[in-house]
Amino acid sequence: MIQEKGTISIHTENIFPIIKKFLYSDNEIFLRELVSNAVDATQKIKRLASLGEFNGTLGDLKVQVSVDKEAKTITISDMGIGMTAEEIKKYINQVAFSGATEFMEQFREAKDANEIIGKFGLGFYSAFMVADKVEINTLSYREGASAARWICDGSTSFEISEGDRTNRGTDIILHINPESEEFLEEYRLREILKKYGQFLPVPIQFGMRTERTPDGEDEEGKPKFIETEVPDIINNTSPIWTKAPSDLTDEDYLNFYRELYPFSEEPLFWIHLNVDYPFTLTGVLYFPKVKNELELQRNKIKLFSRQVFITDEVKDIVPEFLMLLHGVIDSPDIPLNVSRSFLQADGNVKKINNYITKKVADKLSELFKADRKSFEEKWKDVNLFVKYGMISDEKFYDKAKEFALLENVHQQYFTLPEYTDKVKAEQTDKSGKVIWLYSNDPARQHTYITQAEKRSYDVLTMNGPLDNHFIAQLEQKLENTALKRVDSDVLDKLIEKDVKIECVLSEEQSASVKTLFEQTIANGTMNVQVEGLSPDEMPVTVTMDEFMRRMKDMSKMGGGMMGFYGSLPDNYKVSVNGNHKLIKRILDTDDQEVKARLAKQAFDLALLSQGMLSGADLTAFVERSVSLID
Numbered sequence: 001m002i003q004e005k006g007t008i009s010i011h012t013e014n015i016f017p018i019i020k021k022f023l024y025s026d027n028e029i030f031l032r033e034l035v036s037n038a039v040d041a042t043q044k045i046k047r048l049a050s051l052g053e054f055n056g057t058l059g060d061l062k063v064q065v066s067v068d069k070e071a072k073t074i075t076i077s078d079m080g081i082g083m084t085a086e087e088i089k090k091y092i093n094q095v096a097f098s099g100a101t102e103f104m105e106q107f108r109e110a111k112d113a114n115e116i117i118g119k120f121g122l123g124f125y126s127a128f129m130v131a132d133k134v135e136i137n138t139l140s141y142r143e144g145a146s147a148a149r150w151i152c153d154g155s156t157s158f159e160i161s162e163g164d165r166t167n168r169g170t171d172i173i174l175h176i177n178p179e180s181e182e183f184l185e186e187y188r189l190r191e192i193l194k195k196y197g198q199f200l201p202v203p204i205q206f207g208m209r210t211e212r213t214p215d216g217e218d219e220e221g222k223p224k225f226i227e228t229e230v231p232d233i234i235n236n237t238s239p240i241w242t243k244a245p246s247d248l249t250d251e252d253y254l255n256f257y258r259e260l261y262p263f264s265e266e267p268l269f270w271i272h273l274n275v276d277y278p279f280t281l282t283g284v285l286y287f288p289k290v291k292n293e294l295e296l297q298r299n300k301i302k303l304f305s306r307q308v309f310i311t312d313e314v315k316d317i318v319p320e321f322l323m324l325l326h327g328v329i330d331s332p333d334i335p336l337n338v339s340r341s342f343l344q345a346d347g348n349v350k351k352i353n354n355y356i357t358k359k360v361a362d363k364l365s366e367l368f369k370a371d372r373k374s375f376e377e378k379w380k381d382v383n384l385f386v387k388y389g390m391i392s393d394e395k396f397y398d399k400a401k402e403f404a405l406l407e408n409v410h411q412q413y414f415t416l417p418e419y420t421d422k423v424k425a426e427q428t429d430k431s432g433k434v435i436w437l438y439s440n441d442p443a444r445q446h447t448y449i450t451q452a453e454k455r456s457y458d459v460l461t462m463n464g465p466l467d468n469h470f471i472a473q474l475e476q477k478l479e480n481t482a483l484k485r486v487d488s489d490v491l492d493k494l495i496e497k498d499v500k501i502e503c504v505l506s507e508e509q510s511a512s513v514k515t516l517f518e519q520t521i522a523n524g525t526m527n528v529q530v531e532g533l534s535p536d537e538m539p540v541t542v543t544m545d546e547f548m549r550r551m552k553d554m555s556k557m558g559g560g561m562m563g564f565y566g567s568l569p570d571n572y573k574v575s576v577n578g579n580h581k582l583i584k585r586i587l588d589t590d591d592q593e594v595k596a597r598l599a600k601q602a603f604d605l606a607l608l609s610q611g612m613l614s615g616a617d618l619t620a621f622v623e624r625s626v627s628l629i630d
């Protein structure tokens with residue numbers, strides 16, 4: 001390849017070696033190209049018949065693919081329009097060769113076979129990726145036409161002669177080259193046929209298969225069967241996306257899903273896509289049941305162009321956040337044969353992206369409006385899509401903000417506006433900001449949640465894989481609203497109100513309590529503060545600042561500037577409640593040992609409620625507690 005780079009002259013004789021070598025990696029697409037040509041020719045004869053331009057018998061219009069291992073040939077036969085010798089010259093010789101010059105200039109930039117094949121109308125020539133010699137044996141549908149044969153050995157010398165086909169249609173016979181003999185294996189050929197042709201609009205036959213039909217019982221009462229050889233049709237010619245939604249039942253959609261993904265769990269619901277203008281697109285997208293396997297389910301959408309399978313890499317066509325959906329999209333308007341960067345810039349692709357986003361949002365909105373209860377039940381499965389969409393797509397956010405749900409620790413659901421209404425009376429701080437409290441682990445943060453609820457605060461559950469980002473997005477979008485994790489501060493500071501709580505301790509007393517705790521804890525990352533809090537708050541509370549914790553969480557997910565926060569040690573605030581009666585008791589005690597023991601016990605309790613007490617400290621705490629109740 002590289003050796004040829006400098007010396008290539010723009011002559012047609014160079015085209016075949018290049019096609020062969022350059023496209024080698026993707027060579028299985030030869031079958032897609034040739035079978036689609038056969039399908040196109042068949043569709044054309046049907047159309048001509050329906051227009052009254054062809055009055056002969058259509059016959060059994062199927063495409064047959066066969067393989068002869070001995071002769072090392074693969075044959076693709078159709079009963080389509082066929083070609084006259086003139087047409088072969090025009091469509092096969094000239095089309096390809098006129099495109100050759102441009103091809104020669106551009107092939108260097110192309111990255112894969114798809115890019116070249118489609119761009120230059122060289123579909124037919126992909127045959128030379130796997131064949132040394134290609135034969136066309138054809139008879140045109142035109143009245144009085146005579147059969148024609150074309151043979152080409154991959155050089156520019158081709159030969160046209162009289163053919164021997166007696167019925168209308170075309171055989172393409174590939175004499176498979178030694179490097180491509182894998183394609184002479186039946187299973188391999190069947191696999192490729194299935195992959196690209198599973199939903200082609202014309203029946204594709206690959207050999208015969210045995211069909212067993214029940215035929216009563218034998219003398220011993222065992223079921224009998226009649227075995228008959230029937231053509232093995234590998235495709236479903238009318239997949240559901242080609243039908244009108246009004247003609248389909250739920251069972252049809254579910255059956256099709258099973259056909260696509262035989263071992264998957266049933267989908268939650270689906271969307272039938274159907275648009276004619278300004279681009280043509282049909283398809284069905286399914287919402288699978290997704291919990292947390294963000295990565296696992298990708299690339300489940302198959303892209304077709306007029307029922308020919310193209311790829312399951314739909315990255316730039318389907319919005320990123322919908323990559324977790326399953327299903328099919330069929331659009332002849334997606335420029336399939338161009339590079340990725342071009343695809344991203346393509347106007348149609350952008351419109352398709354927007355269309356799909358809108359359809360998905362509309363469907364969710366419709367489900368929400370139609371049956372709130374059932375929508376709430378599905379929320380666990382769809383929240384990941386919705387949140388991902390809201391984070392990554394402004395337009396989707398604007399639609400989804402009406403139906404996106406928040407779940408509180410009591411499994412009650414609220415929309416965003418509903419939630420603001422619910423909490424604004426109790427949870428507005430002194431600056432007028434509404435504070436939404438959340439827990440990422442309700443079991444572990446139970447103590448904090450209970451405390452918060454004593455003040456009539458509500459606590460949301462935010463424990464999904466995207467919730468950190470979702471929280472940040474909500475704060476950006478919602479006016480005058482902040483989110484705080486329920487254990488990020490003492491209760492009085494979590495939502496700061498205008499009431500100033502005086503500390504009953506003198507400055508001197510505060511200082512001595514602070515020193516006592518610092519000495520007892522003896523840990524530089526625990527910053528002790530003595531504060532005047534409500535007497536009903538815990539005597540000691542250990543918290544990590546919301547901002548600090550978020551930065552640390554983010555740094556765990558991905559480097560950059562965030563790495564800096566990740567490298568900082570965990571710093572906690574130890575709030576000693578000067579107004580709690582335990583502190584008074586400590587101050588009233590003269591025995592230094594008792595003082596230290598009480599302080600340690602109160603601190604350990606705070607750690608315990610944060611789930612931070614473990615190892616030797618936990619053992620010591622248990623032993624101390626036992627001695628207290630002895």
Ligand SMILES: Nc1ncnc2c1ncn2[C@@H]1O[C@H](COP(=O)(O)OP(=O)(O)OP(=O)(O)O)[C@@H](O)[C@H]1O
Binds near residue numbers: 041078082083119
């Ligand atoms: N089986 C066939 N029956 C009748 N005509 C055929 C058949 N195969 C190919 N042709 C004719 O040869 C032409 C060239 O085929 P080729 O696959 O190279 O390009 P294409 O089908 O026009 O475009 P592309 O495959 O790049 O989308 C076709 O447009 C068609 O007119």
